[in-house]
Amino acid sequence: MLICAVPSDCERAGDCEGSNHAPLIAGIVCGLGGALLLIAAGLFLYRRQRRIQLARExxxxxxxxxxxxxxxxxxxxxxxxxxxxxxxxxxxxxxxxxxxxxxxxxxxxxxxxxxxxxxxxxxxxxxxxxxxxxxxxxxxxxxxxxxxxxxxxxxxxxxxxxxxxxFVPNGTLADHLYGAMSRPPLPWRRRLAIARHTAEGISYLHFSASPPIYHRDIKSSNILLDEQLDGKVSDFGLSRLAEPGLSHVSTCAQGTLGYLDPEYYRNYQLTDKSDVYSFGVVLLELLTAKRAIDFGRGEDDVNLAVHVQRAADEERLLHVVDPAMKNRATQLELDTMKALGFLALGCLEDRRQNRPSMKEVADEIEYIINIEAGAAVVEQQQNA
Missing domain, CATH: 3.30.200.20 (Phosphorylase Kinase; domain 1)
Known part of the structure; x- marks a missing residue:
């Protein structure tokens, strides 16, 4: 409701001829202003309700x-x-x-x-x-x-x-890697299994869905863990269907900082290799229990991909592995951690042509798991 103050100087003086019209004019102005505000508010509500109705339709x-x-x-x-x-x-x-x-x-x-x-x-x-x-x-x-x-x-x-x-009951992978301290660290074999399940899900999107689907927002907070702590890919709000006959989808770069394919960011060409890049970052998270972006790591190491690549170039890849795993690992487990690290860095190649496909990534993770499983069987036989 508008409240208009009416000048009263003329009324107090009593000698301003025609001053009795001032309250009427002010009232008309205030009434018109109030009516315009009501009309504007009504149009806003109508348009909002119309948008909601169109969304429902x-x-x-x-x-x-x-x-x-x-x-x-x-x-x-x-x-x-x-x-x-x-x-x-x-x-x-x-x-x-x-x-x-x-x-x-x-x-x-x-x-x-x-x-x-x-x-x-x-x-x-x-x-x-x-x-x-x-x-x-x-x-x-x-x-x-x-x-x-x-x-x-x-x-x-x-x-x-x-x-x-x-309902997927055990939260997200990010919850387990960086969440409440009461959660026990995920063991190495469980992390490998999560990597395998996630890779198989993304590979299915790329090679078995028709048309193929590019997820566009692969990250640890979009990987849910079920009762057995198996990984499930979620949140397809940014996903795009591939266009038949085209090598890429032309679209503005969308995703999450730290996981975004730099080539996609530069040329706006979304491909299956954009998901491969994002998954490479997830592999590094599984290996290191470090966040994709962390301003507490120092200016040159804020980005996890850059941080791990530098460690690999300096031949100290195992130095960035999560201590909760590394300190209790066997030599074979250390070797498989290193193998997964190099696979992740292969996914993070700057040029998408140099990255493996998700099917190749899933196969390589399966190979690493089989090496571990075979060694465990041999060890049990030797101890029997």
Missing amino acids: RLTKEREDILNANNSSGRTAKNFTSRELKRATANFSRDNLLGVGGYGEVYKGALADGTLVAVKCAKLGNTKSTDQILNEVRVLSQVNHRSLVRLLGCCVDLQQPLMVYE
Whole structure:
């Protein structure tokens, strides 16, 4: 409500002819100003509501055209009601909040049959976060792999779209590497297994999905760990479908600082090798338990890829290995740590043509694991 002060000098003097019109004029001006503000506010609310409505219509169409269509994954997803999801999450209680990102919020929930789920909510009225949600629908409806988080369905009853995923209980890889001190360090063989599962999931996206899918945001916080601490790739909001017949997708560089392929950043050409680069950084995180970007490491070593490459050039690669593993490692384990380090650096080659494919990376990790397993069998036989 506008409050206008009316000049009263003429009224006090009593000799200003025509001064009795001043309050009327001021009232008219104030009324017009208030009306314009109300109109502007009404237009803003209308446009916001219209954007929300259009987002809901788009999501509904995506669900009908993609989720329930015959897709390459052979699965369909359920259309959840808002009542079901409110009940599952205790009306989106803050106690059930799992995390917050640029897209919105994720809540833990339990469906009526006891199934645990994760419910992702787009930001209200934010078309960018809605686009990312819709992109996840498009991508996840086409894939089915044990190392990719599974989409169960969606909801379009509320103002913002909701996606329902399988619940992956043991947090993210980043949580285990840098999170609460109460978590025991991941043993070397478990880290190798996580590397293998993640590599297999990304390789599936590149070579088995049709069309191929470039994730574009591979990082330790987007790798979830299940009951057995097996890795599952999540968060497909930035993913892109490859264009048939083209060697790359031309798009503005998006991703996370420290994981972003420098060649993609320079020429805006997204390829499968961009994911290879990002995965190389994840391998270094598994090896070192160091963050991809850390301003506490010193000016020349802020970037983990640069930090480890310098150590390798100086023939002290094992010096950057996580002490929690290295100090208890056998000679064979030290050798396999070194092998994984050099594989990671191969993924981080500046020119994408020099990087291996994700299929080659997965095969190499499998080879390293087999070396360890074979040595363990020999050791057991010798000790028997």
